[in-house]
Amino acid sequence: MADLSAAPLDATRAHYLALTRQRRLYGGIMLLVFVLLMASGFGIANDRNAGGFLPGLPHILDFPAEVMSEAWTKRANLPDHLKNALPALVETINIAAVATLFGAFFAILLSMLATRGLAPWPRLIPVFRRIMDLMRAVPEIVIALVLIFVLGGGPVPAAIAIAFHTVGALGKLFSEVNENADQKPLEGLASVGAIWPQRMLLGLIPQVAPNWFSYALLRFEINIRASAILGFVGAGGIGYELKNAISWGQGKFDEAAAVFILLFLTIVFFDQLSSYVRNRLTYGSDKGAGK
Numbered sequence: 001m002a003d004l005s006a007a008p009l010d011a012t013r014a015h016y017l018a019l020t021r022q023r024r025l026y027g028g029i030m031l032l033v034f035v036l037l038m039a040s041g042f043g044i045a046n047d048r049n050a051g052g053f054l055p056g057l058p059h060i061l062d063f064p065a066e067v068m069s070e071a072w073t074k075r076a077n078l079p080d081h082l083k084n085a086l087p088a089l090v091e092t093i094n095i096a097a098v099a100t101l102f103g104a105f106f107a108i109l110l111s112m113l114a115t116r117g118l119a120p121w122p123r124l125i126p127v128f129r130r131i132m133d134l135m136r137a138v139p140e141i142v143i144a145l146v147l148i149f150v151l152g153g154g155p156v157p158a159a160i161a162i163a164f165h166t167v168g169a170l171g172k173l174f175s176e177v178n179e180n181a182d183q184k185p186l187e188g189l190a191s192v193g194a195i196w197p198q199r200m201l202l203g204l205i206p207q208v209a210p211n212w213f214s215y216a217l218l219r220f221e222i223n224i225r226a227s228a229i230l231g232f233v234g235a236g237g238i239g240y241e242l243k244n245a246i247s248w249g250q251g252k253f254d255e256a257a258a259v260f261i262l263l264f265l266t267i268v269f270f271d272q273l274s275s276y277v278r279n280r281l282t283y284g285s286d287k288g289a290g291k
Contacts (some may be wrong), residue, residue: 070250071257081258085241089262091155092237095230096223099159103166103223104216110167111174112200118178118186120196132175136168144230158235162223170219177211178204210281217274224270228263238263 071078113119114128140161147157185203194202231239238259245256 066250067253067257067260070253074254077254078258078261081255082262085238085255085259085262088231088236088238088241088259089266092227092231092239093224093266095155095159095162095227095235095237096220099162099166099227100216100220100223102159103163103219104170104212106163106167107170107174108212110171111178112204114171115175115178117183118181118200118204129175132168132171134168135164136172138165140165140226141230141233144235145233148234153234153236155236158227158230158237161230161235162226165226166219166223170215173215174208174212177208177215181207214278214281217278221267221271221274224267 110128110132113121114125114132116122116125119125119128143161143164144157147160151157181204185207186199189199189203227235227237228239228242231237231241232243234240242256242259242263245252245259
């Protein structure tokens, strides 16, 4: 009897070890392919680079040193530069806030339409998921460049581009949150004749709203950085001011340093504020938020 019971166990162990070796082999092959692609890509990029990567490596800190040196020399002008950059910073925050608000709204709708057990049209779930994949796959800067060509420079193309990408990113996260929601309240509402919007509003949203809000805050942090980057392509905000200061060269490096400082402090502030609020939503107390 002992031999008969041990045979299936040995077969299972042998099968598991075979699968483990196969997984390690595939992992090693993928790692090797990745290293080869990185090496070949580095060689091509280095050949196309005017100065070359390795010869320019010792001079990588030359530009930051010039900026810091001029900023220190003109440090008396720093408060005025910070004050002058505040309107552009407010514009950047407004772009991120509007994009996050509209992006989260449409992400909620798409996430409910793309979640099994919640969607009113189950056959269209793959369609809505592919829509979110497409919106998430296109970088904000590509959308912004197209919109700037059509609409002209300014904050509107930046807000639309960031909102478009936000819908895809948050829609994916919201959909995963929805899948973990308890179905019993939804089934109870359906049993008394509640229509789909009523079931979502009364049965789903109270369960998942804290997680939705947490992810939306996290995305707001990301969108602030994205809106600053889009300023380099003419989408307005503090990124546009930074681009102008850097493009001017020596003589304006003190303004560039002021914009750097203001942007850094803003990102740190909103990162800490968002982390605090998200921890409060998770733990529900000041003690938990400090963990």
